[in-house]
Amino acid sequence: MKVSQLYVYPIKSLRPTTITEGLFTARGFQYDRHFMLLKVIPTEDGSGTTALKNMHIPHFPEMALFHTDIEYPQTEKDSGKLIITYHPPLSDSAPKPREITRLEIPLQPNPKRLSPVKVVMHQSPTTGYNMGADYNDWFSACFGYPVVLAYIGSHSREVLGTLAPAQQDKKTALGTIRKSLTRPDRKWERFLPIFIVASAINILLQSGTLVRDGTTPQAARSLTPTLLFTASVVVLVLHHFCTLHAQHENRITFADCAPYLVISETSVDNVSARLPDGEIMDRTKFRPNIVVSGAAEAFEEDFWRALTVGAGSGRGATRLLLTGNCVRCQSLNVDYETGKMGTGESGAVLKKLMKDRRVDSGAKFSPVFGRYAFLEPKGKGIILRVGDEVTVAEKGTRRSITDWPGLTN
Secondary structure, eight states: OEEEEEEEOSBTTSOOEEESEEEOOTTSSTTTTOEEEEEEEEOTTSSSOEEEEEOOTTTOGGGGGEEEEEEOOOSTTOOOEEEEEEOOOOOSSOOSOOOOEEEEEESSOOGGGSEEEEEEETTEEEEEEEOOHHHHHHHHHHHTSOEEEEEOTTOOEEOOTTOSHHHHHTOOHHHHHHHHTTOTTOGGGGGHHHHHHHHHHHHHHHHHHHHHTTOOHHHHHHHHHHHHHHHHHHHHHHHHHHHHHHHHHSEESSSSSSSEEEEEHHHHHHHHTTSOTTOOOOGGGGOOSEEEEOOSSTTGGGGEEEEEESTTSSSOOEEEEEEEEEEOOGGGGEETTTTEEOOSGGGGHHHHHHTTOOOOTTSTTSOEEEEEEEEOGGGTTOEEETTOBEEEEEEOSSOOOOOOTTOOO
């Protein structure tokens, strides 16, 4: 199998940027979902205050009319550009194409110049930055109602449920420490096993000395604080280490619930076959980051647990840990040309998948298409390119069961 397509979504729910190569980070491809749009909602109490509502394409299908492109930074002083083009839809009242408008946004804005804004997605909160009137007004004019463009900056969100690898594996402290020995990005932690073992030996030796020497109760009491202090330090170090490890794996940007989404071309072809002759399913409606070609059967990815990607590329291989199913919603039915819910067969894709793709007992009323994925820690900084080899490193015998607090059926 090979990588056939790569996508980045710089602004959540807008059209993707097609890329030929992507830089792996723990929280998704570089620049993926670093921005999102919020609708300004006046409160009903007459106070004049407003609230902000997250904008997602199934609830705001007009978001499909915005195309994105990225101009990557060329120098250290260059922040790069995010280019947005708005394509107004054709209609009976406006049969001729309307003027396409364009907006340029700094790819890496300076948060110090921006006001913070609270964002909660699927019960997972974070702090973003309001990009200000220059950008908000342009989007508001296109949408026809006031919106705010938010930038995540250096902030992130927690991955809830059991999607994160650390949660799924339920790693023990000892197992986590052992794994850290092979991680090049956290060399200082290699000294932790030595410290912990030495501390444990110290406790055992002192305890053994008390018993062997027949230490009096009074003398034993005098040593108790030392033993308790040593044991407490060991526990605190273990707790701190495990917390840092969980934070490393359990953080995302404005993506729904995982850093990456992997789909198969073979499965997309299966969906296209359910449409009338001549109609092809737009793979970008599935919002993938990585599209894999060459799978022998449709939906075999349901059982993929880990993929090795980039082997033989000369840039180093890494693994993607596929931890959960992507359960689908009305976004599959959006007509990307009109910015409305589709009509006819193409507007009933979700219903078509309902017939045989409700295969996740944790989401009984939603069809499954694609797999959520996390990057193994040593893969950070590796570049994935279209055409790179993909192999199944681990395969399960049962499908995953969704356990995600943000899921609503």
